[in-house]
Structure formats: C-alpha cells, structure tokens
Amino acid sequence: MNIDHITLLHKMMLIREFDELALKLRGSGKIYGTVHPYVGQEAVAVGICANLTNADRVTSTHRGHGHCIAKGADVKRMMAELFGRVDGYCKGKGGSMHIADFAVGMLGANGIVGGGLPLATGAALAAQLDGKGNIAVCFFGDGAVAEGEFHEALNISAVWRLPIVFVCENNHYAANNAVAIQHFTADLAVHASAYGIPGVAVDGNDVLAVRETSRGAIERARRGEGPTLLECKTYRWYFHAMRATPPPETRPADEIAAWKARDPIAKLITELISRRELTESEVGTMLREVRTQLDEAVAFAEASPFPDPKDVLVDMYG
Amino acid sequence: MNIDHITLLHKMMLIREFDELALKLRGSGKIYGTVHPYVGQEAVAVGICANLTNADRVTSTHRGHGHCIAKGADVKRMMAELFGRVDGYCKGKGGSMHIADFAVGMLGANGIVGGGLPLATGAALAAQLDGKGNIAVCFFGDGAVAEGEFHEALNISAVWRLPIVFVCENNHYAANNAVAIQHFTADLAVHASAYGIPGVAVDGNDVLAVRETSRGAIERARRGEGPTLLECKTYRWYFHAMRATPPPETRPADEIAAWKARDPIAKLITELISRRELTESEVGTMLREVRTQLDEAVAFAEASPFPDPKDVLVDMYG
Amino acid sequence: MREITFAQALDEAVAEEMRRDERVITVGTDFTGNPQKEFGEKRVRFTPISESVLTGMGLGAAACGYRPIVNWRMVTFCFVAMDQIVNQASKIRYMFGGQADFPVTYRCTTGGGMGLAAQHSQSPYSMWMHVAGLKIILPSSPSDAKGLLKSAIRDNNPVVSFECSRLNAVTGAVPDSDHVVPLGVAEVKRSGKDVTVVGLAFYVQEALAVADALAKENICVEVIDPRTLVPLDVETIRASVRKTGRLVIVDEAPPMCSAASEIAAMVVEDAATFKALKAAPQRVCAAPVPVPYSPTLEQAALPDRAAIVAAIRRVLQ
Amino acid sequence: MREITFAQALDEAVAEEMRRDERVITVGTDFTGNPQKEFGEKRVRFTPISESVLTGMGLGAAACGYRPIVNWRMVTFCFVAMDQIVNQASKIRYMFGGQADFPVTYRCTTGGGMGLAAQHSQSPYSMWMHVAGLKIILPSSPSDAKGLLKSAIRDNNPVVSFECSRLNAVTGAVPDSDHVVPLGVAEVKRSGKDVTVVGLAFYVQEALAVADALAKENICVEVIDPRTLVPLDVETIRASVRKTGRLVIVDEAPPMCSAASEIAAMVVEDAATFKALKAAPQRVCAAPVPVPYSPTLEQAALPDRAAIVAAIRRVLQ
Numbered sequence A, B: 001m002n003i004d005h006i007t008l009l010h011k012m013m014l015i016r017e018f019d020e021l022a023l024k025l026r027g028s029g030k031i032y033g034t035v036h037p038y039v040g041q042e043a044v045a046v047g048i049c050a051n052l053t054n055a056d057r058v059t060s061t062h063r064g065h066g067h068c069i070a071k072g073a074d075v076k077r078m079m080a081e082l083f084g085r086v087d088g089y090c091k092g093k094g095g096s097m098h099i100a101d102f103a104v105g106m107l108g109a110n111g112i113v114g115g116g117l118p119l120a121t122g123a124a125l126a127a128q129l130d131g132k133g134n135i136a137v138c139f140f141g142d143g144a145v146a147e148g149e150f151h152e153a154l155n156i157s158a159v160w161r162l163p164i165v166f167v168c169e170n171n172h173y174a175a176n177n178a179v180a181i182q183h184f185t186a187d188l189a190v191h192a193s194a195y196g197i198p199g200v201a202v203d204g205n206d207v208l209a210v211r212e213t214s215r216g217a218i219e220r221a222r223r224g225e226g227p228t229l230l231e232c233k234t235y236r237w238y239f240h241a242m243r244a245t246p247p248p249e250t251r252p253a254d255e256i257a258a259w260k261a262r263d264p265i266a267k268l269i270t271e272l273i274s275r276r277e278l279t280e281s282e283v284g285t286m287l288r289e290v291r292t293q294l295d296e297a298v299a300f301a302e303a304s305p306f307p308d309p310k311d312v313l314v315d316m317y318g
Numbered sequence C, D: 001m002r003e004i005t006f007a008q009a010l011d012e013a014v015a016e017e018m019r020r021d022e023r024v025i026t027v028g029t030d031f032t033g034n035p036q037k038e039f040g041e042k043r044v045r046f047t048p049i050s051e052s053v054l055t056g057m058g059l060g061a062a063a064c065g066y067r068p069i070v071n072w073r074m075v076t077f078c079f080v081a082m083d084q085i086v087n088q089a090s091k092i093r094y095m096f097g098g099q100a101d102f103p104v105t106y107r108c109t110t111g112g113g114m115g116l117a118a119q120h121s122q123s124p125y126s127m128w129m130h131v132a133g134l135k136i137i138l139p140s141s142p143s144d145a146k147g148l149l150k151s152a153i154r155d156n157n158p159v160v161s162f163e164c165s166r167l168n169a170v171t172g173a174v175p176d177s178d179h180v181v182p183l184g185v186a187e188v189k190r191s192g193k194d195v196t197v198v199g200l201a202f203y204v205q206e207a208l209a210v211a212d213a214l215a216k217e218n219i220c221v222e223v224i225d226p227r228t229l230v231p232l233d234v235e236t237i238r239a240s241v242r243k244t245g246r247l248v249i250v251d252e253a254p255p256m257c258s259a260a261s262e263i264a265a266m267v268v269e270d271a272a273t274f275k276a277l278k279a280a281p282q283r284v285c286a287a288p289v290p291v292p293y294s295p296t297l298e299q300a301a302l303p304d305r306a307a308i309v310a311a312i313r314r315v316l317q
C-alpha cells in the first residue's frame, strides 16, 4: 500500500461525493445559490495540491469545491458554508462561490472568470519577497484564457520570475460554449511561449500524471526559476451550474460518454488494484467512510445556526 | 519621379514638422494639455496608411498626430484642435489626445493605453459584416501589449477572422520604462502565434519596408483571411510627452544617437536620390512647402474663435 | 393585451428590433431561445468571455453604422469592461465634437435576493449615472421592459439597460403593437396625496404592495417609477413631492452615492420643492455591505416592505 | 513647521511608512524621485502597464502579510482594473467572513482644470464611495495629504487615496514629527455661522477664498473639509448645518450620484438637521459632460468662485 496514492484516491472520492451530494442538497433547497460541480475534474486539483504545503497559496474559481478539498479544507465547514450557517468558512456570508480557508493557503473561490489570476500573482509576489521557497498556484478554466487578466498575470509573472504555476483546467467548455467558440486552438498551453515560460499540457484525468507534471513546474517555481503554464485537459460530467433545478445538457452525448469512460477515479482505482496497492473491498470501505464523513458534514451544517441578522455589518473592516 | 514615393516623403515631412512645431507651440502656451511627439516614428503611420482608403478605419493612441496626418486628416483642423478652437476637428473639445476625423476613417486618438484595440475590433466587425473588402487597422505601442485588452482583441479577432491589422509600434519604451521592464522579450510579434495568426516584424524606420510588409497583411485581411500582428520596430526621438516644459531625457545618449542615425526621413531621401527619383533641391522645396502649409495651419487656428462657453452642453447626445 | 413575463418582454424587444432594422446585431456568451435560427450567425454572435473587448467592439461597430446590442449578462461581469464604458463609450461623442453617433445598447442583469452572494447580487447603477454621457434604463414591469429596451436600441447613443433579476418571472400585460416607452419619462404608478414613494425596479412592486396595505389605514401613497435613470425625469418627481410634501426612496443598492441619494438631492435643491417638504426625506436602501449569501443575512441586508412602511411612518410623523 | 508642497507631503508619507515598516512595498509605472535607491528594487517595483493585475496583486500580497501601495497614477487608468476593485478588493474581507485583513493602498490623481480633456480630468470618487467596503481619502492640503496617506498605509483595509492634481504644487505647513490624520474625521477649516460650505479637494481652497471675500460683506461662511469620504464624518457636517441652517456643497465631479449628492442626502434625511435647514441645499458641481479641452469650455464646465458665491447667495435669500 502506498499511502500517498491512497490519499490521492481518498481526496478524489471525497470531492466527487461532496459535489454529488451538494447537487442533491441544492435540489432539495438546503443549499442556496448556485452550485458548480467539479465532478470529472477531480484529478486536477488533487494531483496538483499533492505537491503543496499550507504555506503555498492557491486561488480558485466559481467551480471551487474541488480545490478547497484538495488544498485541505474541512468538508464540515464547507458544507456549513453552503448551508449558509455561522460555522461555515465565511460564517455564511460567502456560499459556494466564495469559500476560502486562509489557514490552509486557500485564498478563495471567485465568482469572476479570471478574477483569481491577479490575486494569485500577488500571493506569488509575497512568496518571492518572503524568499522561503513557497509558491502560488492559480486555477482557472479555459474560458478565463479569453479574459485580459490572464494575459496580464502571465506577463508580469514572467517578467518578475514569480514563483507561480498557472493551472488552466481545460474542460473544453465555458458554460455552454465549446472551446472553438472561445479560442483559435484547443491547446491552451500555447500561450506560454510569448512570455518565455514553459507551457505544458497534461492528461487532467490522470492524477498521477498531473501530480508528476505539476511537480516539475512547482519545483521550478520553488527554485526561483519563474512561472509555468500548465494545461490540464479534462471534462466536467455535468452541466455548468445548478440553481433550483438541473439545466438541460447541451453537449454531445457521445462526447460525454467518452469522457466518462475516462473517469479519473476509476482510472486510479484500476491502476492501484493492478499494482496491488489496493483491493476492491478497500475501495468499498473507503467510499463508505467518505460517505460517513459527508453525512457528518451535513449533520454539522444542519446543527449550525443561521447567522444572526443583527450581525449583518460584522466583518466589514479589519 | 514616383508620385507614390514623393507622397510618402511629403507625409512623413509633414508629420515631423507638425510635431516639431506643436512642441514649440506647447512651450509658448498656444497649445494646452499634453503633446506626445511622433517624431522618429513617421515611417510607421505613413507606410501603413499608404495602403488604406477612407473606407478603411484606423484607431490611434495618445501619440496620434502621425496617424491622423497619414490617414488624411487636414493639418489646419488638427492645429485648430490643438489650439482649442471651434474649427478644430472636435470643436476644441478633444485636444491632442482625442483628435478624430471620421470622414477619412480615422476613429480617434485615445488617451488610454490599449483603449483603441476594442474599438478597432468593432470597426473590423463592421467591415466584415459590410462584406466590401474594407478593413480596420489598430495602432498601439509596446506598452499596450501588457494590457489585457490587447490579448482580448487579438483572440476574438482571430476566432472570428476579422479583417484587421494590429500594428504594434515598438519604440522600445513605455514612457520611461524600457521594454525589458514590460515584457519578457523585445520581439512583440511573438504574441501572434498563440492566436494562430501571422506575426510579422518590420523595420519601422524604413517606410518602403513598412508599406510593403503591411500591404501583405492588409490584402490578407481584405481577402477575409483574418488578422495579422505587425510589429514595427522604431524609436521616438524625444521625451514621452510634454506639458509646459520638456521633461528630462532618461534614455541612454548613445541609444538615441544610434536611432537618430537611422532617421526614417533621411533614409527615404537618400534612397530616392540614389534612385534619381528626387533631387536635393526638390527636398528643400518640399520642406519649404510643408512649412508654409503649417504656417497656414497655425494662421487658421489663430483665426478660429475659442468655443463659446454657452456651448458647453452641446454634442452630448445624438 | 397579452400577459408575458419580464424576461419574455425583453426578448421580444430584441427580436422585434432585429426584424425592424438589420443593422441591429447582438453579441454575448449566451442567449435565451435560439435567435441564431431567425437572425443568423452573423448577427447573433456567441463570444469568448472578454467583456472589455466586446464593450469596445460594440462601440466601434456602432461608429461604423451598426446598432449592436452587447449582452454583459450580470452587471458584475462588466466591471472588467469599465474602461470601455467610462473612458470610451460615455465620452466618445462629446470629446470628438459630435462627429458621429454611437447607437450601442449594453444589457445586464442586476440585483440580489436570490442567494447569489456578494459578487452576483449587485445593483450599482449609480456608478453609471455618475458618468456623464450614458443613458440608462431600469424597468420595473414587462410592459416597461419591452418599451424601454426598444427605445434604447433605437436611440443613437450608448444606453445601458439594467434588468432586475428578481423581476424576470414577473408577468404583466404588454401591448401587442410596436410598444415603445420613451426614455426620460417617469411614471406615476399609483397616485396618492400623503407621501411620495420613489421605487426602483423590484422595489416599485414592493412600494405598490405597501401602498395597498397602507390604504387600509387611509394613508394615500403615491408611487413613482423613474423608469429611466438617465435622463432622469426630475420634474415628475418634484411635482409629486410638492403635492405630498413627503418623500421616501426605495432601492436595493447601498445608500452611499446611490440613485436614491441623487433623487433626494435633486428634490431638496429645488427651492419650491424644498419649501413644500414637510418631513426629512428618507432613503430605504441596502445595508452598506456586499450582499451576504445566507438567507438570514441577505434579508437583513436588503430593504423589505417593513422598512418601507417604517420610513413612510417616519415621514408622516 | 516646514512648508512643503502637496506632492512632497505625499512622497514623504510613503517614504516614512516604508522606513517604519518593511512590509510596505510599492508598485507602479513611475515614481517621483528615486525611491529604489533607499528601498531597493524588491520593495519598489516598476511595472508593465497592467493596472488590473497590479490591483489584484496588491490585494493578494496584502492577504499574504505585505502592505502594498499600488500607484494607478491617474484615476482614469484604473478603470481597466475596476473588476479587481469592485468585485475583489471591496468585498473580499466581508465575503470571506473576516478571515484575513487586506492592508492595501491604491493611489491615484484626480481632477481637471489643466487642459487635459475628457479622459484625463476625472473626479469619479463617488463611484468608489458607492461600493461598500473601500475606505477613501481625499486631502485638500499638504498636511492632510501626508497625515491621511500615512493612516491609509497603516490601515488594515483597502484604502483608495484620491490626490487632486491641481493641489500638487500647493504649499503648506506640515508638522515635523510622525504626523498622522485619522480616517473618518472631517475638519472645520473655517468657522462661521451663516452658511455651511462643504468643499472637496481643490474646492476647499476655493471655498476658503470665497469665505474671505464674503467676510467683507459680513457673510460668515463655515468651511468644512470631509477629508475622508469613507467613512464619512456625517455628524460634523450635520452639526454645522444645524448651526448655520444653510448648506452648499462644492465639488468638481458632475452632480449626478456624486459625493455632493450623498452629502445633501445624508444631511436632509436626519430629522433634526432637516428641521434646522432654512433654505434648499445647493450643489455646485461640474457640468454633466466629459471635461472639455478648450480653456473656455473647461472653465465653463468646472465650478468656480463665482458659482460658489452665487450658490451662497441663493441659500441666503
């Protein structure tokens, strides 16, 4: 048994089950607002964060649950946040799109496409000034590559050789728009060359490959050699976002089926079983444990009170 | 004698003398606000606009006098605008940084670095919809390449195959900051490749080369084959901008001297004389004519009244 | 007259104007229905997520003879495009001395009340009002939504259409014919003599509900909907205040430098209206915070009927 | 006390705070003097022209223990960074439930009157005031400039420092010691009994000049400088109005949804202050146009002493 591999699998399962559950709870009205499920993309967040410590900072997106869990956030407090309760990470003020856990270096989900790129660049600047070999990682989607902030962040990071890894999660769609509507090419790592930084693409459904490839980029950043643009090719299994009811699927059925056949969790399980690092029954046990953990998270959230309306002005200024 | 070549020379001279004069008039307080001299970069605007008609549109920058003249604007009305008079292009409302002449397809100077890129993209969209083979040209500096709008404009133009030529006037400085402060590389045409469009660099001090190279890009756009990024390497002879007094020079003296030795106007004169298309005395005559034309422009501006304060609300809405 | 939703009314406005004038084109990352089917891929364009270039592109195409409708979707998203709005769209006509017209319409949704948290619950219309050079509509009913958006598209200037999300599913009667509501004309949605309540968007409906309730106490509330924020129909509001002597303004933006501040200021700075005022004008606005996610906090942050009633009672004291 | 210029006072504030706390860093495309000499290339950084990333970078570095000063230069240029201001900086603390502080200072110049035309003559502070979550300073003298900017840099929240260009060369006495002016405290720059004039930035000086002139006619003008726009020292202004019964607000932004609107609104909505008012409050603001280039038009567009005097006479009638 390889503890690291088991941890990867456990985190991926936790993310998947968390988001499957979040969708159900959104449907039943326990969760408010919008849920952007990360299901299908788990290998990206988990593979990359496996190389990070709490002193490394990440910024996330609207589709942020996976990044939170991978970076080490507590699902109890995440769930409480989705429920809008005082024990949530943001005391119920943030909700799904604004979960942050500064204690583990998770500087926040972000409702603005591209909005996290400048923040991550600032975290990288701080890391560079600190000079302790810590780094920043910025997660963003293929859609964000069309925003000016993407370009500005890469440019200044390259000029200043900031310790940062730009992780483009290319799930081939921005909401309902396929990548061809957004970009000349589906290979978004090409953007690196104009900034003189490495541009690397990796199978974002292969957690071991993601971990390995990102390790190179991360070590490079730690050594002070500057940023990398890492493109993780992946796919989301579900709709872009869900409010009260699931929206209709607009993507080709065969495309979805093909990507589901490349399930990152199943892939890792198969791999670990074939390496004899894991048995089927251990998988079953792990899944049950994950579900129990999530049941507890829901119980924790349910038990947590709603914020007192009188506190509406609290937390504005420091 | 080659009329086209003489026209190129004449326009370049007119631009140079216009801006030399504008600096003097700024010093004497006849012109208000800020003057950004184009001296040294004349071959860029003139070489490119030689391939355009009034139905082609250009957008310009804070350093816009050269683009105006090259596109066919009348120096009389330009000068009146710098003087803040009612016969100026903007009736005195715009000044140096906001001269436009829609009649000749000059959609305006722009005080915002990068601000003209989206406008030009819109003009290109209009040209594409019109389907008459007209195009748009967007002038901007090396500094603007760091702004997000540069990236957004290139991306959407590439995806939509818009008829546009992006002309980066790389004069190697953004205000006092050398290109190395702004970018990983001094070769800014590299940005084209990520968008799948041609990126071409040309000696921006060689008007014949600029005209020739840009013709290719322009014809390509007219044929509906999409945008080109054209980098013109050049240099400004003077400070970034002048208000009441000329600011100190911060660039290396030998660098300035080397570029002045590559004066685009002198270069064309030498070339045309060696080709026997021109004589020294014709150059002298041309210069005198240009100066007379500018004297007339000043007289025109002086004779034009200041706007009536009562008209302050006029022109707000159409 | 047909009963349709606010959202349908807006879609109809766009479709009718696209039928009426083929220079009308529209760009955005998404559309309701399938307008490409009727109007083609040239005139209806799906775009990359690049609000800044889209905003300037609309302006540039407008300068060249088209009448673009740029859909920002949520107002939130267009802050990345603010340069093109503030430095270009609002100034371009005047600073170029009126050389050209710029008939571009920018559409976006506004407002909270739906559990969408800070970034997705904004109502910052006053930021646009402050910038001289934009026209601004803010309808509160399906009929006004259709009529105002049609006027916006036909207007020769940049017009920003703020469309309140909480009104999307509201239904109302909309005239069948070519229904146009002129810009710059407020509407007295309910006439009264005791107090003037100026509501914006969703809060017009809320003010009307409050007026109904208070009628039972013989309090006669006049409800005014400015409908267009720029140009603002100052005279209709002032005339109402001169009649009632009392003013309450209701809006879901935070109070500071809001549309509500402007309405209060322009009412009191007119000598005759000031003289007619019998009580201190009251603003009923959101708490000065980013809109929080949790329903208990969001309710506390946004104005509600109780707050409107309380303000009315204050001015009636 | 030394006499120094407004511009020098601001430079001193930054230098002193950088000496005092090595977590203070500063980024921008240009700096006055040569701060890199004293503070090094790590802490003083010349940047590409990328205001959006700089704005968010300041916030991100602030989240990680630094105290960045981001110099936008002209306020005009930061409209390209508006997303990072409105959607990130102003909301990040509250929406994350107060997990971290964000001690970042954004500096920029404002104002017209120098022949720089529409894009380079803006005073849009009210747009930032409207967004809950930012603190805002707007000094009118060298002493306040230094003291407020020092407070801004020490504050644990995003603070925007609006620095009026027309004041740059103005000189004034500045205390030698560590001179700090607290945020949120207005100053009565001149005491009077007949009318309260609230001026902003350059127009504080103009109001004082007008007060001098009117003193000869025995008109006793009280001049108040809010100094900080957020938090706004409402009580000092209201107390003055309760004393004088008359209010004039002077600012070079256009009137609609301006700081002047806010001051008018918050004065009149307080019952006691409203009662004390003897005349309709007057705003003296810019014409509702982009600032035009030509001196004749620019003068017509911006407020001047004559306009202030006229407004004072109106409220005294």
Ligand SMILES: Cc1ncc(C[n+]2csc(CCOP(=O)(O)OP(=O)(O)O)c2C)c(N)n1
Pocket (backbone or CB within 6 Å): A061, A062, A063, A111, A112, A113, A114, A140, A141, A142, A143, A144, A145, A171, A173, A174, A175, A240, C029, C049, C051, C076, C077, C078, C080
């Ligand atoms: C600036 C901005 N524009 C538009 C949106 C609306 N929006 C939210 S998510 C999304 C699609 C993002 O696509 P991508 O970056 O590929 O991320 P994914 O959803 O695929 O994870 C859009 C358009 C937004 N949040 N911010």
Ligand SMILES: Cc1ncc(C[n+]2csc(CCOP(=O)(O)OP(=O)(O)O)c2C)c(N)n1
Pocket (backbone or CB within 6 Å): B061, B062, B063, B111, B112, B113, B114, B140, B141, B142, B143, B144, B145, B171, B173, B174, B175, B240, D029, D049, D051, D076, D077, D078, D080
């Ligand atoms: C968005 C924005 N940021 C900053 C400025 C201030 N500024 C005006 S010109 C300039 C330098 C521009 O350099 P470049 O694009 O290379 O053009 P050049 O002046 O060399 O022609 C700067 C920083 C501005 N006008 N707009």
Ligand SMILES: [Mg+2]
Pocket (backbone or CB within 6 Å): A141, A142, A143, A169, A170, A171, A172, A173, A174, A175
């Ligand atoms: Mg995507």
Ligand SMILES: [Mg+2]
Pocket (backbone or CB within 6 Å): B141, B142, B143, B169, B170, B171, B172, B173, B174, B175
């Ligand atoms: Mg340059």
